[in-house]
Amino acid sequence: MRAAVIVFPGSNCDRDMRVALRQATGRDPHMVWHRDTDLPDVDLIALPGGFSYGDYLRCGAMASHSPVMAEVKRAAERGVHVLGVCNGFQVLTEAGLLPGVLMRNRDLRFVCRDVWLLVENAETAFTDGYEAGEVIRIPVAHHDGNYFADELTLRRLEDRGRIVFRYCSEMGAVAPEDNPNGSCQHIAGIVNEKGNVLGMMPHPERLADPLLGGADGTPMFAGLAKILGG
Amino acid sequence: MRAKVTVMLKTGVLDPQGKAIAAALNTLGFAGVGGARQGKVIELDLAEADPDKAHAEVDEMCRRLLANTVIESYAIELE
Structure with missing residues (x-):
């Protein structure tokens, strides 16, 4: 799998992503600056976490x-x-590559802690390394992770299995007290209709090495490497 | 020509910041505040002098960048 990590001014998880991808593929991903207009021929493009453009106007709007x-x-x-x-x-x-929007967290606080995620759909390239129904521990660190979309969009996501990760308890129960940000339907991650674009608020790259205190993020990168080659 | 764009969350979209503002005002003793909504104002200096053209241009700016129409509505005033 050949991969590229896009680096925006204000990205701060680009190097963590690089390490996770290098560990999964054995080769260094391309680091692509946001001003570049020619993207190398790759199988995976990763948009990392951070505060691109200082979150001016709206998070992600400028980037x-x-x-x-x-x-x-x-x-x-x-x-x-x-x-x-x-x-x-x-x-x-x-x-516009994914529907909906990430709004300010319900409690207006920056949330930085490990959360439990229920893997709802293990049929995507991103979740091939997991089992459907598996509960994994992944860190979140955000101020604006409150997923919102209109009812029709939410129903479509639900009906087509496009909700890939949901916040849950350690035992896998989905309830408001385990939702760190107030997301509609406890959504932590979704895929597009074709299944090739995934967005998620939690950081799998931050728990992809036992040295970091856990490796529940590793199967995502290993699964991608297996499906997308090499 | 100057344009003033007001961006607000659409009705029905939860506004936790507005809620916090209303709660803070209530705490300060302003018991008559039933609710608050927070938005933003963007002022633009435009080269365009024709009001119709300026309005159309700002409208496109709103749709493409200034507002996220999934959750936000906008109003344009020209001065």
Whole structure:
């Protein structure tokens, strides 16, 4: 699997993403600056977490108009896999590659802790390394992770299995007290209709090495490497 | 020409910041505040002098960048 990590001014998880991808594939991903307009030929594009453009106007709004994003959109249309984590998820919604929007957290606080996620759909390239119904521990660190979409969109996501991760308890029960940000339907991650673009607020790259205190994020990168080759 | 764009969350979209503002005002003794909504105002200096053209241009700016129409509505005033 050849991968690229897009670096925006204000990205701060780009190097963690690089390490996670390198561990899964054995080769260094391309680090692509947001002003670049030629994207290398890759199987996976990762939009990392951070505070691109200082979250000016709305989280991800400025980054979604970066020169490189036109290329990312074209690649996504061709079927290249795109993974957006945290700020990357916000950029994907602002760019129109995923529906809905990430709003200010319900309690207006920055939430930084490990959460439990229920893997709802293990049929995507991103979740091939997990089992459906599996509960994994992944950290969140965000101020604007409260997923919102209109009812029709939510129903469509639900009906087509496009809600990939939901916040849950350690035992896998989905309830408001385990939802860190107030997201509609406890949504932590969704995929697009074709299944090649995934956005999620939690950070799998931050728990992808036992040295970091856990490796529940590793199967995502290993699964992607297996499905997308090498 | 100057344009003033007011961006507000659409009715029905939960506004936790507005709720916090209303609660804070109640705490300060302003018991008559039933609710508050928070938005933003963006002022633009425009080269365009024709009001109709300016309005159309700002409308496109709103749709493409200034507002996220999934959750926000906007109003344009020209001065």
